[in-house]
Amino acid sequence: MGAGRGRPRAFDRDAALERAMRVFWERGYEAASLAELTGAMGIRPPSLYAAFGSKEQLFREAVELYGRTEGGVTARALREESTAREAIGAALRGNACAYTEPGSPRGCMVVLSATTCAPEHETVRTLLCDDRRAMERSLRDRIDRGVAEGDVPADTDTRSLAAFYATVLFGLSVQARDGATRDDLLAVAHAAMASWDTLVPHPSVR
Template sequence: MATKQRGRPRSFDRETALEQAMRAFWEHGYEAVSIADLTRAMDIKAPSLYAAFGDKRSLFEEAIEAYARNYGVFTAKALSEAPTARRAADRLLHEAAVSHTLPGLPRGCMIISAATNCTEQSAEVVEALQKRRNKGIAFIESRIVTDVAAGVLPADTDAHALAVYTGAVLQGMSQQARDGADRATLEAVADVAMRAWPPERAQDRPA
């Protein structure tokens, strides 16, 4: 929500400025981006930044929400819309290969990479992104547990290890994208990763 201001109306488009801030954080990470970097990227003055977005951390949190809403939404859709855990993971990893390599945007996933190598001063920022990532892994695990109970996946499936493995592959794909891996390479990685998943029992698959 925009901060209410008195006096002269804001002379910049808030959503455009937020998009530019998001890209700066996405490309360089939370700590590496200074207020001066942000004002240059957003093409506004520091007082306007503080008035519209609050401090740097508040701006980052809003940028993360914008990223999740505009670029990371495929994650929630894959995990919630696919009929089984295995197909959710397959969709998640293959759509990540596309999302991590979109032309004209920073490479990789902002939620994975934007708070790496942070100092203790940014511990709360790091923790907030860790919670987001762990929430995704927990949701994958819950889908696996459900499918094991329903007989869709084998009874001896290690739901926790398989979910963590899938999260690790997803995070690794993000880093590989930042290191220059292209979409085809990441799609091949997704194919290999899915071989670690046990096959579904065809007769028990949901219609």
Template structure:
């Protein structure tokens, strides 16, 4: 006997994932219940489990969707800017613009998605920490390249500078969630970048 094909999904998976992502972005992982998700996504719990396995897997998919749709400014800055200072400045300005998008929750899902979490959510929080650490490591790589090229002083500390940049990045997200205006956050970025080391002095001929 030929097995009957599975029933087709009666919902748009991508649209449902988008709604879940926005809910996680707004409230954070632990504050969102399965019932909240099914109501926001417009599906029943069995459909959620069938399509996404469980809440944690759904969240991981939502974070990846968020990174693809809203986090492209990070890699664009780190890849395309000519030096680490320009890369960090562009990354921070991009963060401000992403974190204050009209019609979207303020702040950043990768930064605020699991700030306060229960022991059961430790693995989820660790995944977000790894993403943030990756950004810090990429910034550190750009700084090391500038030091090697002589465009930053040899005594500049790549890890400390990268940690400083990520601290500003995360702070902007918290201020955005508190309702800070985009113009004020952009001004904060300009102030923060004044602490960046000056290019290494050219050797006199």
């Protein structure tokens, strides 16, 4: 069999995936054309299909990469901060900064890539909807942990509280894409955390 047989890897798959991620992040799933993707990745369409299977599978891998890298701000804050309040606040502030990082697309890839899709791309919309729901669950899990550890009152409605802060977090992404500055977003994060004492019940005075 000749040396030219088979499918040699003529490109760095990881680097190509990272470049594709940035196209999807900037353009969204449907608007990212095959020409834009392959141009950014430095490959031809047959190589894209050989390496990733399909545009949708490429997108799924890009979303997973985003979650492990650029989109990992919230997970780190929830994991590293010592109280639920500090964790939520750090997540909001950290994302306000990440969403306005010079040289990166503005906003969150998971929030902005596909809120609506043509019927044939419903699986993509569902993927991102599930990711957003998972983010809200992670906020609730961290607040529930705060209840267990005693820094959040036991009678707190953790479901509603998590939904509120998830809505703020997703809204920051939309505002960033619409041109809000970092200071604008940090002001929103500050206002949202100032609401904590209103939303979280005070311990009963006995």
